[in-house]
Amino acid sequence: MGVCRSCGASSPLISRTIGVCLPCLRAGFDGLDDHLNEVHRKSRERFSLPGMPPRDQNGITCRLCANACRIAEGHTGYCGIRSVQGGKIAGGTAKANVEWYHDPLPANCVADWVCPGGTQ
Numbered sequence: 001m002g003v004c005r006s007c008g009a010s011s012p013l014i015s016r017t018i019g020v021c022l023p024c025l026r027a028g029f030d031g032l033d034d035h036l037n038e039v040h041r042k043s044r045e046r047f048s049l050p051g052m053p054p055r056d057q058n059g060i061t062c063r064l065c066a067n068a069c070r071i072a073e074g075h076t077g078y079c080g081i082r083s084v085q086g087g088k089i090a091g092g093t094a095k096a097n098v099e100w101y102h103d104p105l106p107a108n109c110v111a112d113w114v115c116p117g118g119t120q
């Protein structure tokens with residue numbers, strides 16, 4: 001059972017990871033930005049992904065997506081696929097690199113770490 005840190009509501013539909021109910025999320029992120037950014041950062045950290053698009057002043061700009069990461073030598077972009085190696089962007093293409101897995105849940109619509117079904 002999750003509890004909304006904004007309004008105090010409790011429901012099995014509130015992810016313990018996110019800790020905010022749907023009506024509060026839909027009402028806007030006033031006062032929740034820092035919390036939600038931290039939740040997002042931590043969820044990406046589990047997969048060794050940058051918490052925010054990198055903005056290294058001396059980095060090379062990746063123009064494959066709207067994040068326009070500025071990636072330092074030896075580091076990866078927000079996607080975790082593009083990196084800078086030897087002063088050049090490497091990895092990934094406009095066609096993307098993908099992987100798949102068999103999901104036994106018939107209607108799993110989001111990544112498991114944000115879904116209450118994956119946190120119970």
Ligand SMILES: [Zn+2]
Pocket residue numbers: 004005006007008009020021022023024025
């Ligand atoms: Zn709420």
